[in-house]
Amino acid sequence: MQVITHFIMTEKQEKILHSALELFAKEGYSATSTSKVAKHAGVSEGLIFRHFGSKEGLLDAILKEGEEKAKLLFASIVFETNPQLVIAKTIDMIESLGKSKEGFEFWKLQYKIKWETEKYSEQKMEALHMSLSNAFNKLGYETPDIEATFLLITMDGLATRLCLQESFQVEPMIIFLRRKYKV
Amino acid sequence: MQVITHFIMTEKQEKILHSALELFAKEGYSATSTSKVAKHAGVSEGLIFRHFGSKEGLLDAILKEGEEKAKLLFASIVFETNPQLVIAKTIDMIESLGKSKEGFEFWKLQYKIKWETEKYSEQKMEALHMSLSNAFNKLGYETPDIEATFLLITMDGLATRLCLQESFQVEPMIIFLRRKYKV
């Protein structure tokens, strides 16, 4: 088994990761067999285990990529000093979620895995929570911490609808939120 | 295979249903085998198929029970005429969610299944949505429909946290919401 360095990666390695992401997001982790992933990627099943060690190792590789993507996404919010922009950017985040097909699959997997494996990534969100709490404090909100939690929970709910309810219209909700927070 | 009438049900049938609910909620539907359910319920595996036809039939029986539970829970809100009480009762709903162990498992399964099988139960919530929309309208809110959607999404987000984040404190959020809507 090989350590994945992210920079050196064979074509087939990438194909496996991409296929696994797609299938895990569509069918779920437990319901997707390694043989299905191999067939979809057009490689032998053994290659998955050569590169990722186990089925769980394959999932971990996908989730690790995800963490870096999330960090990148949060960075522009966390380093923002204008409190109104912090809130506005947080709200806008949800819009970018469904823009690309790959991005949508990625976030859907994150949520699906959260329910399937029961490992809620509290710490990943902590930086964002602090930024929001700080922003609400600057703007003179009474309970900035709860206000921040509340907005993040709302974003969670919105993302859930976006992933599971095809007919769901996000735009009206985003406009509603912007007006509510005056950003 | 037998039609489940809900009123006539053997002890073993109930044990199967109860065990399946517990295991599906804990491990997920795909990750729970029928043999696991049988062992947990203390019956032979064949009995599951005699009574429920298939693994999916077993799930359907649980979900059907769930629909009736949900209807009962929503009834006291839908038939409420005081708009402030409609909102208050909707918010309070989340508190009752985690009260009993069985109730918690039941709602956890509902959410888990929603992510695992991709069948979002829009219509189940429609009556509640209309009641809320009507309440917000009576109270003079500008966009009562969006306001109702927003509250329901918030409730979704809260339920998610409650199910997945053990450390999560609901009470402060409920107090916050009550103050926010002045109910």
Added chain:
DNA sequence: ATTATATAAGTAAGTACTCACACAAATATC
């Protein structure tokens, strides 16, 4: 005497994973 309840012991198909073996590219030795 019929019907419903229950089981134990099957079934074929799938599961995650291993292993022997082939080939290609990089590295070391002469």
Added chain:
DNA sequence: GATATTTGTGTGAGTACTTACTTATATAAT
């Protein structure tokens, strides 16, 4: 610079085990 040696990439057929589901058979209730 040619040759030997290691290393990484890839496969296909296999492993033991689990999966959802069936069937023959026995017992209990009506």
